[in-house]
Amino acid sequence: MGILQETKNPALMEDVNMLTNVTLPAGVAVHAAPGPRYDEILTPEALAFVAELHRRFDGRRVELLAARDARQKRYDAGELPDFLPETRDIREGDWTIAPVPADLLDRRVEITGPVDRKMVINALNSGARMFMADFEDATSPTWDNMIDGQINLKDRWHAELTYEDPASGKSYRLSENPATLLVRARGWHLLEEHVTVDGAPISGGLFDFGLYVFHNAATVVAKGLTPAFYLPKMESHQEAKLWDDVFSHAEGKLSLPHGTLKATVLIETLPATFELNEILYAMKDHIVALNCGRWDYIFSYIKRLGKNPRFLTPDRGLMGMGAAFLRAYSLLVIDTCHRRGAFAMGGMAAQIPNRKDPEANAAALAKVKADKEREAGDGHDGTWVAHPDLVPVAMEVFDRLMPEANQVTRRRDDRITRDMLLEVHEGERTEAGLRENIRVGVQYIEAWLRGRGAVPLYNLMEDAATAEISRAQIWQWLHHRASLNDGRKVTPDLFREVMADEMARVRDALGGEVYDAGRFPEALELFAEMSLAKDFAEFLTVPAYKLIK
Template sequence: MTETVTTVGNADILGRLEPGFERVLTEEAVAFTSRLVRQFRPTLQACLSTRAAKQALFDRGVRPDFLPDTQHIRDGRWTIRGVPADLQDRRVEITGPVERKTVINALNAPVQCYMADFEDSLAPTWQAVIQGQVNLMDAVAGTIEFHDTGTGKHYALIDKPATLIVRPRGWHLLEKHILVDGAPAPAAIVDFALYFFHNARTLINRGSGPYFYLPKLESHLEARLWNDLFIAAQDVLGINRGSIKATVLIETLPAAFEMDEILYELRDHVVGLNCGRWDYIFSMIKTLKLQPGRVMADRFAVDMTQHCMDSYSKLLCQTCHKRGALALGGMSPLIPVKNDPAANEKAFGRVRADKQRELDNGHDGAWVAHPGLAPVVREVFDAGLDSANQLARPLDWVVSADDLLCQPEGPITEAGLRNNVSVAIQYIEAWMTGRGCVPLYNLMEDAATAEISRAQVWQWIHHPEGRLDDGREVTIELFEQVLAEEMDIIRMEVGDERFASGRFSEARDLLFQLCVAEELENFLTVPAYERLA
């Protein structure tokens, strides 16, 4: 393996060229990617500037609300173009990073769809990103295999695997190993373009298609950007417009007020919306972080029974079904506990109740992070669905801006503070060492839950109302004390050898910087990415 700088046109490919990477980074694929970057980077930069301007208004006390200028879209009688046959039934979807064994296991799981993730569950090292593209090319071709030298076990695809959906990284992230005109390429375009270029025709010829999940949109203008990108990509490769199908994650508070508009902008390419509940909670904290009365309760107190979260779910279902689109529910992050049937049954009971609530609200399916939860979720949706989905079910929810903005109830506790600190340190350490999907305390943690943890600590320190339920103010001094104590506990839990060989001290330092900084960093993965190979 050699360090290379490969120039194609005005694009420079930086990084180590490992065996197989040449299959992904062909001259044609890189030229296609560069063309899309040049065409759409200016619009993307304008969208990100708009995000910043809107956040400045929220920081001055402006409330998010439905847009008066797009009332005609919300009132209009229109529907999306349609849902392909292999996306009609999505009652259980599994998510996970694009690691080779994970891809095989997820496609073989007892689910309808697998979301192959370049985003929150992947630490985007150069090796992971490009090897992920290799893995998906092999999965689409049906040739993907993996031999585990440690266990001797061999992995290969079953005859009828789950439908593949790919989630590229969000608009805010860059791919520092691909420079177009001397600047890092938007990671979202890189992930989309490489996968689409290599796999679209094979998928279409097989009766499926290039399917995507779109993360972290904050407005219909960002949805319009995706739609324009889809049109350009299809036109360049001579593929019929509308062949791409996308599901949009509604995982930011501003986007919840523009769901109709997002569907409208993508109406020829969209098939549904998803309740990205964990990022949504993070976005609620971030969007309203300085407003009076907006201090968020402990992470585990903010569940889907809270009025604001239930309203968000109901509005998404009603909006989708009105437009002929599917409404996907949230993630169940629980991991089955080995050799503890009692603990599992208790956890499964909570999952069943959560999925029943989503089914009752109108959702057509939901996510799991572990194959062991798939039968639990499947049981709920099988019992409640008479057909592939609930599109024909009328929904008459009435959801206002006040409903979406209703403040979650619950305390701020020392236990919640400690959990946030511990999870954030351990996740950031794992992420910086190349693992973006981390089992902690019987939960599968990804970037979204780490974002909640560190954003809550920042808000509790900086907001005048940031007090624990015992009356103590959450100060930098208290945070430093908890940080030191939780580091000692982590050392005991992981062992001295693992602690010494890891990057826990670096993770602690980054968490401290993020939580005491005067301004809340928009995404922890942006500064962490600078520490990633």
């Protein structure tokens, strides 16, 4: 039986209620062993809070995921995304979101990363204005990663956040002026199977959001700051409205004034781009910004339009933000946000320092600088970086081109059309591009299965979007028997041949002992099965989650 057909995760089929010194609320079960300080996070009160979120909102979540599937069937039949006629009045209306809190007014450089303790401290100390602690794409969702992350963020607000590195003996502690913290919960499609409510696994997003807000929101507010979140992978304004209702419910239960909790919504799916105004309107009391999640956006473009030969993509490296659908979508985000009083955040600079090759490092930093100059020049109010060494590069650009706190008063009028939002990038498909997708995708999945969600590969910091783009593009090329620039068709046999060769090269580069000690067989099977599947699977992280031990 293939990995995609697995329905149960043996690693999660342990005895329930394994927490010590915790009396679980009725209907709640924990299918995982306790760890140090876990009882501080998984308190009866906190679990009752997230259980209520599940009971109140999970039915709508499931319905909205079913609506995604139904929409995809229409795309597969030839329908194209478009602006919604039934919400024209929202797009054409004269309205704005609620005022943005003071501590979220200047977001010129944000750093993102996983929620492990040392990374949290380093990111908060990086000099960036904001740090997005990522429970989603940059974190492999092992039980320990998820709960340790909650402990680390709780310590940010309730205790001294320190870390002693056992390998180096180096001590890490929070600076006097740390970055503002924002928390990215998991998307609506992901589950937290270690916790069930009335026999059903809880939504990963509700779990992450619920635990963090329960333990920390009141303390954050007492310090005069804003409990702030990033919300990923949404595809419609109905999905945004669900999050808005979750926020309002949490505020009521925690005795917080309406509008206390604030969100930045990642626009990283193709359908969401046609509902920017509607998403802002649905969350207008709670939203402060939209963010251009460029890597996942490429994945979504391929996923949603993948069966249509009109949208056959070139090599991943040829799809940059300066052209075609990526350019159009970023300009539309800026114009829409500024019209509504929201911030438009730019995309990720994923480069990491190459200290062994100064020339290559300088070239990489030049690319980062040029990318940030484009963003600031276009009107973005801030940007993302993946490594602390990139903070000064991005900061210099935005300080120079955006001396004010933001550019929300700057308006564009680019008249972005549906055809512009669907325009495919020009360029060739090459064997090198095929090889890169295999090499990077498999190595990322292997690391993810070992519990690492942010993985440095070939001088870039990769997250789950990397593997998603890689297998999506290969699936699309296989589905259409796409031609490479040398005339060969991309066939299953060619894919298997290149994959075997690439993995031999990876084994040589890593060394046989390291390679054999890893989880490459499972990663290879999953990557191959999803790439060769007749129908495109929505997310690789869903079946991959079944393999985490």
